[in-house]
Amino acid sequence: MFSWxxxxxxxxxxxxxWPTIAxxxxxxxxxxxxxxxFPNFKPYALFIKPVAFVSILGSVFMFGxxxxxxxxxxxxxxxxxxxxVAQQASSDANTNIQTKIVTKTKVIHDTQVVYQExxxxxxxxxxxDCKIDPEAITILNGxxxxxxxxxx
Amino acid sequence: xxxxxxxxxxxxxxGCSSVTGPKMTMSWPDTPxxxxxxxxxxxxxxxxxxxxxDALNVITVNYSQYYICKDRVDNWIDWYNTQQKIFNxxx
Numbered sequence: 001m002f003s004w005x006x007x008x009x010x011x012x013x014x015x016x017x018w019p020t021i022a023x024x025x026x027x028x029x030x031x032x033x034x035x036x037x038f039p040n041f042k043p044y045a046l047f048i049k050p051v052a053f054v055s056i057l058g059s060v061f062m063f064g065x066x067x068x069x070x071x072x073x074x075x076x077x078x079x080x081x082x083x084x085v086a087q088q089a090s091s092d093a094n095t096n097i098q099t100k101i102v103t104k105t106k107v108i109h110d111t112q113v114v115y116q117e118x119x120x121x122x123x124x125x126x127x128x129d130c131k132i133d134p135e136a137i138t139i140l141n142g143x144x145x146x147x148x149x150x151x152x
Numbered sequence: 153x154x155x156x157x158x159x160x161x162x163x164x165x166x167g168c169s170s171v172t173g174p175k176m177t178m179s180w181p182d183t184p185x186x187x188x189x190x191x192x193x194x195x196x197x198x199x200x201x202x203x204x205x206d207a208l209n210v211i212t213v214n215y216s217q218y219y220i221c222k223d224r225v226d227n228w229i230d231w232y233n234t235q236q237k238i239f240n241x242x243x
Contacts, residue, residue: 076176079176079242080176082241082242083176083177083178083242086178086238086239086241086242087178087181089238090178090181090235090238090239091181093231093234093235093238094181094182094184094231097184097187097227097230097231097234098184098186100227101184101186101187101223101224101227102186104220104223105220105223108216108219108220108223109216109220111216112212112213112215112216115212116209116212119205119208119209119212120205122205123205126204126205126208127203127204127205130204131202131203131204132201132202132203132204132207133202134199134200134202137197137198137199137201137207138199140197140207140211141196141197141199144194144195144196144197144214145193145194145196146193146194
């Protein structure tokens, strides 16, 4: 929770803030160096200089971090755009295949109906001319049986 | 002191750039529901019939069933290859 909050706060700070702080700290550092030459201000300078130095390092580090974050954000946006395009293409491909399946299944089914109609037309004639021996049906059904067992 | 400052600045600036970028990948899409249906077993001719037309009817239905199933398998291959191509394009 704390790290998330910290990330949100630091992530929303503008990048220019860090070089500004680094520059300001550098100015403070050199001013402290100058006032350190005056005996009255020397104790202050001794305190201010390390603080300014740490501030320079800290803000340079944060500037580096912000730069890297900007690059990563750009990479994320680029990747997100690529993924969005790919997902659209994937969804379109799914729709196309679904449509193809429905169309082809209809064609196959319609063809089946046509042949069933043709059988109906000659039904009486072929049934009169040919009686199938039950043995033939048994062989036909045996051949139609799944040798690997019933489908789950 | 100045050299130390410059060296620290370089280390601090370049240290951050060693962070690697996030890996974002696309999730594998759902298979169309029609491709998930298993192919049924072939129909059997009524064992008590002696009519050729009955047998022909069942055979016709079985042929259709085969072509529907063949189409499903072909579409499976087509679907997989297409999705694989799309998936690999965002890697």
